[in-house]
Amino acid sequence: xxxxxxxxxxxPIYNTASYLKELFLCIENQxxxxxxxxxxxxxxxxxxxxxxxxxxFQKNHTERxxxxxxxxxxxxxxxxxxxxDIAEGKYITFWDSDDLWSPYAMERAxxxxxxxxxxxxxxxxxxxxxxxxxxxxxxxxxxxEDLLIDILGDYQKxxxxxxxxxxxxxxxxxxxxxxxxxxxxxxxYINQLLLQKKTYGxxxxxxxxxxxxxxxxxxxxxxxxxKKNYLYDLKALFDNVYKESLKQCxxxxxxxxxxxxxxxxYFFLETADILSEExxxxxxxxxxxxxxxxxxxxxxxxxxxDLLTKWKMLxxxxxxxxxxxxxxxxxxxxxxxWNLMRIDRTTANxxxxxxxxxxxxxxxxxHPYFVKNGYSRIAIxxxxxxxxxxxxxxxxxxxxxxxxxxxxxxxxxLGFPVLTIEDALPKVDVIIVTxxxxxxxxxxxxxQKVLCPVxxxxxxxxxxx
Numbered sequence: 001x002x003x004x005x006x007x008x009x010x011x012p013i014y015n016t017a018s019y020l021k022e023l024f025l026c027i028e029n030q031x032x033x034x035x036x037x038x039x040x041x042x043x044x045x046x047x048x049x050x051x052x053x054x055x056x057f058q059k060n061h062t063e064r065x066x067x068x069x070x071x072x073x074x075x076x077x078x079x080x081x082x083x084x085d086i087a088e089g090k091y092i093t094f095w096d097s098d099d100l101w102s103p104y105a106m107e108r109a110x111x112x113x114x115x116x117x118x119x120x121x122x123x124x125x126x127x128x129x130x131x132x133x134x135x136x137x138x139x140x141x142x143x144x145e146d147l148l149i150d151i152l153g154d155y156q157k158x159x160x161x162x163x164x165x166x167x168x169x170x171x172x173x174x175x176x177x178x179x180x181x182x183x184x185x186x187x188x189y190i191n192q193l194l195l196q197k198k199t200y201g202x203x204x205x206x207x208x209x210x211x212x213x214x215x216x217x218x219x220x221x222x223x224x225x226x227k228k229n230y231l232y233d234l235k236a237l238f239d240n241v242y243k244e245s246l247k248q249c250x251x252x253x254x255x256x257x258x259x260x261x262x263x264x265x266y267f268f269l270e271t272a273d274i275l276s277e278e279x280x281x282x283x284x285x286x287x288x289x290x291x292x293x294x295x296x297x298x299x300x301x302x303x304x305x306d307l308l309t310k311w312k313m314l315x316x317x318x319x320x321x322x323x324x325x326x327x328x329x330x331x332x333x334x335x336x337x338w339n340l341m342r343i344d345r346t347t348a349n350x351x352x353x354x355x356x357x358x359x360x361x362x363x364x365x366x367h368p369y370f371v372k373n374g375y376s377r378i379a380i381x382x383x384x385x386x387x388x389x390x391x392x393x394x395x396x397x398x399x400x401x402x403x404x405x406x407x408x409x410x411x412x413x414l415g416f417p418v419l420t421i422e423d424a425l426p427k428v429d430v431i432i433v434t435x436x437x438x439x440x441x442x443x444x445x446x447x448q449k450v451l452c453p454v455x456x457x458x459x460x461x462x463x464x465x
Contacts, residue, residue, distance in 0.1 A: 162186025
């Protein structure tokens, strides 16, 4: 099939109506331009309003958008394979319907692949998480300029997310997504592809934005409830990558060993308590067989688990009974971490109080801050000492404290309403968080429930000069 456009963007869709408008805007804003792209939307049996949103997008871009609709859900891999079969772009990328890319990503990817067509089948980029958490992917590495990565040399620079890649379409058609596999299926797919030319590209300054949903209902956030995750998916990843590595390289190369060690690390963090005794035996057999093919140094180097989990993996590999010792060490480590966190929290509270007392010595109060910003009705998150100090300071001012928010709400008797974060939160002008040590986590939770600003008490204090 001769390419009719530069790029195919294939998007499997299943009940993601609330994210589609943002996704489509991201596509429209790509600097590559709609005229250079075809968009294949595969509605995989959605039961929400995804269909109507997709059809509206297609209507706005009739010549550029294909819309396929299945009557029942057949899985993301089936949807990707269907799009791969009909893709007309020289290059192809499989976007997840709730994720995003940098606006110049597709143009940069195409430029890179055109330049290095003989050297690589695939180009990727670093990944950033957003929504319920804001952080960089643990596998990110420094990319100061566009790079060619030799997989036989830079074995730690593994790729696991197919959605964060753009590929040559003809090369991509050499393989299929396993429609029985629901976890690590794209890692299996792209690593089989990487083994062909043994080199891939990395783009500098480009980001793939991976949404970790606050609702916790994405496929990757629900895998622990699926037995197949333990009894099929892990084995499928190993069997196919191992086979392709032997075929293309004559050995199970270090990068593929490191990839499987990395994947196994996550499995060793999970209890797999949904499995029966017999299923656990099969699961253990799968893990031991994979571990037998991985050299010990790669198990020791993976970045996604702590030292105790690495010891657990090695002990399991060699059938050493040190589970009780590891559990005891784990408890000691957790106690130490809890004590360190308590010290850090106490230090944060002390520094906040110290700043507050310094202002009081200068006859300065917090009241002008609220007046200046137009905050006449506020809520206070955290009704321990700092929350009570703030409540008392504002007691005779023009600022009304409408309610407090505290996880101990039922046990507190403060003479005014105190709610939990799970309650419906009445409208206020601002929420001040006095639990300054935990502000980031609290901020993420509150922003899913309220439209008003959420501000740390620490920031308020240091705004006053």
